[in-house]
Amino acid sequence: MANFFPRWTNYTPLKLAICAGIAGVGLVAAFTYYATPKAQRVGYMPSQPIPYNHELHVQQLGLDCRYCHSFVESSGHANVPSANTCWNCHQHVKTDSPKLEPLRKAIDKNYENYDGKPIEWVRVHSAPDYAYFNHSAHVNRGVSCESCHGDVHEMEEVYHAESLSMGFCLDCHRNPEKHVRPLEEVYNLDYDAEEYLEENKEVADVVNAFIAENDELKRKRLSSQEKLGHYLVDHWNVQPKESCSTCHR
Ligand code: HEC
Ligand code: HEC
Ligand code: HEC
Ligand code: HEC
Numbered sequence: 001m002a003n004f005f006p007r008w009t010n011y012t013p014l015k016l017a018i019c020a021g022i023a024g025v026g027l028v029a030a031f032t033y034y035a036t037p038k039a040q041r042v043g044y045m046p047s048q049p050i051p052y053n054h055e056l057h058v059q060q061l062g063l064d065c066r067y068c069h070s071f072v073e074s075s076g077h078a079n080v081p082s083a084n085t086c087w088n089c090h091q092h093v094k095t096d097s098p099k100l101e102p103l104r105k106a107i108d109k110n111y112e113n114y115d116g117k118p119i120e121w122v123r124v125h126s127a128p129d130y131a132y133f134n135h136s137a138h139v140n141r142g143v144s145c146e147s148c149h150g151d152v153h154e155m156e157e158v159y160h161a162e163s164l165s166m167g168f169c170l171d172c173h174r175n176p177e178k179h180v181r182p183l184e185e186v187y188n189l190d191y192d193a194e195e196y197l198e199e200n201k202e203v204a205d206v207v208n209a210f211i212a213e214n215d216e217l218k219r220k221r222l223s224s225q226e227k228l229g230h231y232l233v234d235h236w237n238v239q240p241k242e243s244c245s246t247c248h249r
């Protein structure tokens, strides 16, 4: 994996920031410096052992994210699927495709090059060791994969779509209403709040009544997403934290 710095450098900036905090100086400067988005990470698209295509499997075949990323709603860590998951279909479909050679090597005992070793997918997104992240805490509170990973369902090859910098995390923790959606839409990457409210009139009525009763919100020009988002954030009592210890434990 591409890791350009020795492991200990992971901790250096954090230690520096903590020292600055104790000294009571420099924190603001360190902050503005460090909080700039890691623009160079956006677009990172390593080549994979098998050219697995999300667009084909999700949009055309209609597979749900959880069919393969099965831990995402119950665990802090998401997972990539094991060869078994692919083999469910590919022991029948495209069995002699050269693109699937690494799959057969991992799982097909009748294959001449079989070695039983897992497929070595190259990790695209990864948070530094000093930052704590939890998938289930997000997807079960109406935050979609799309908010952090972009339009994966349209990607023929996965790339890093968002910076996932600290500033990026905090933008949403401060204004979750811009992202929070109904739970049944979390895995629907084509979700659109306006269409959702048009199709769900009862929800739209409840949301409009909620906004009309709120003196501050009713004066603002809000998008459909913001209206629905404000309602859900209030209704579910969503309160993402901003204190350092939330993500640096
Ligand atoms: C049929 C299985 C399958 C389905 C369905 C699937 N994925 Fe994946 N996904 C994979 C595999 C295999 C990889 C690793 C290879 C790659 O990156 O292309 C992956 C990689 C990813 C990654 C990058 C992981 C990393 O290394 O950082 C993200 C993000 C992701 N998938 C999101 C989604 C989302 C969102 C959906 C639903 C819209 C979805 N996937 C549906 C199999 C699947
Ligand atoms: C639900 C069944 C299903 C699952 C699960 C599935 N696939 Fe597929 N896959 C298909 C179908 C159907 C096609 C399209 C075949 C065609 O083009 O006619 C396909 C096509 C492919 C192709 C293109 C093959 C070629 O020669 O064009 C690759 C590569 C591939 N899948 C990899 C994977 C991998 C890797 C996994 C596991 C992470 C996986 N698939 C899981 C059904 C599945
Ligand atoms: C709030 C932001 C956020 C949301 C929402 C989110 N992810 Fe992630 N995802 C991340 C971060 C950050 C990482 C890197 C985590 C790490 O290094 O521990 C990651 C890593 C992953 C990985 C790589 C895991 C691995 O071990 O290789 C997969 C796969 C993935 N996400 C899939 C998904 C799917 C599918 C969804 C929606 C169901 C989703 N994510 C929703 C931020 C998010
Ligand atoms: C699109 C919105 C969004 C983004 C982006 C986002 N978060 Fe969150 N985060 C939330 C929401 C909503 C909650 C749940 C708050 C609640 O339950 O009241 C949450 C909760 C958390 C929690 C608390 C989980 C727990 O176990 O208690 C942690 C830690 C966290 N986020 C870390 C991160 C990190 C790190 C990133 C950036 C990689 C990130 N978040 C990006 C919206 C977001």
Ligand code: HEC
Binding pocket: 013, 014, 017, 034, 035, 036, 038, 127, 128, 131, 164, 165, 166, 169, 170, 173, 241, 242, 243, 244, 245, 246, 247, 248
């Ligand atoms: C919502 C989660 C979250 C909160 C809250 C948070 N951080 Fe971070 N922080 C992160 C993530 C994620 C990274 C790694 C960013 C990256 O990889 O680009 C990070 C990185 C850092 C870094 C390393 C420099 C950098 O940006 O890469 C420092 C220093 C830091 N945080 C200090 C703080 C301090 C001080 C606080 C409290 C005022 C704080 N953080 C609150 C998520 C958070």
